[in-house]
Amino acid sequence: MSDCIFCKIINGDFNTEFVYENEYAVVFRDINPKADTHLLVVPRKHVESLNELDDEFLLGKLMMTVKEAAKKAGLKSYRTVINTGKEAGQEVFHLHIHILAGSIKL
Ligand code: DGP
Numbered sequence: 001m002s003d004c005i006f007c008k009i010i011n012g013d014f015n016t017e018f019v020y021e022n023e024y025a026v027v028f029r030d031i032n033p034k035a036d037t038h039l040l041v042v043p044r045k046h047v048e049s050l051n052e053l054d055d056e057f058l059l060g061k062l063m064m065t066v067k068e069a070a071k072k073a074g075l076k077s078y079r080t081v082i083n084t085g086k087e088a089g090q091e092v093f094h095l096h097i098h099i100l101a102g103s104i105k106l
Pocket of ligand 1: 005016028029030031032040082083089090091092093
């Protein structure tokens with residue numbers, strides 16, 4: 001999607017550092033961290049939110065990516081959050097999973 005900020009990041013438009021990536025997703029640091037470590041797991045494919053996701057395989061791959069990225073970041077204990085819909089706090093309408101660890105302000 002041309003006007004999606006996360007699609008642009010995935011495309012390399014902002015030279016955002018990926019702390020982990022694989023065939024299905026990229027992982028980068030949240031620009032407005034709510035914890036000592038705050039990562040975002042973002043599927044390469046544009047899906048607006050969890051409500052629009054109908055691909056069980058991709059969902060599984062995203063959760064495995066959470067685990068792999070957390071391991072790479074040296075995290076043993078962490079919280080995962082998916083905001084779905086504006087009223088729930090979703091600001092970017094490209095599905096993403098937050099990984100929060102350390103002191104969490106959320
Ligand atoms: P949510 O509220 O669940 O939609 O979370 C969106 C998160 O995305 C929010 O915590 C801030 C982060 N974010 C928004 N724009 C950018 C950006 O351009 N770069 C990075 N690294 N994070 C962003």
